[in-house]
Amino acid sequence: MSGAGDMNDGTAFDEDLGDGLLEEELRQAATVLDPLPPALLQSAVDAFALHDLDARVAELTFDSLVDAIPVRGVTDAPRMLTFTAGEVTLDVEVTEQGIMGQVLPPRPARIEMLGGPQAAVSLTADDMGRFTADTPPRGPFALRLRTGGSVVETEWLRA
Structure with missing residues (x-):
């Protein structure tokens, strides 16, 4: 049945x-x-291709667009970003003219500014950890920091 x-x-x-x-x-x-x-x-x-299993992800811990108190009369203030991964801190200022930043604690490093389909912009941090780029990021971007044997990548942000 x-x-x-x-x-x-x-x-x-x-x-x-x-x-x-x-x-x-x-x-x-x-x-x-x-x-x-x-x-x-x-x-x-x-x-x-950018995926690196050995890279640590630096967390965005400060973004002036979200965390800062606006100053009256200032219309084109630079965007200030702070990323942290363990003992490494990356302070970055983004303007229409480019970016500048510092690796803390200070150390020489190679930094790549990643920008989606655009070619990565290679930067070098000096002994004080300072770096600059005359090209501002356009669209989504991230930074990859190589110092010694470690690799740190920031979160992706929109410029």
Whole structure:
């Protein structure tokens, strides 16, 4: 005697197979009708290539856009950012003219300003940990700091 809830006739398997075929057809249609923009694909590839398992992520601990008290009359104040990863602190000032910052405790370092599909801008911090770039970040950006054997990457922010 077969009840209404008896699924031994293969119906569930056929539905799963049909769902899989439908999903594949929808993926193909989306690829043709709404292709992934090349710049977005390159950004995704670049972001994956930037992934470094040995890197520590520096947490944003201060952002003047969020944490500072506005000063009356000042309309184009620089954006001040502080990132922290363990004993390393990275203070950064972002303006329309570029960025400048300091690694604390002071030490020489190589710094890369990452900017999505744009090529990374290489910077060098001096013995006092100071660095500058004449190019301001445009769009999302992050900083990668290499000092000694350690790598620290900041969170990504929008300029």
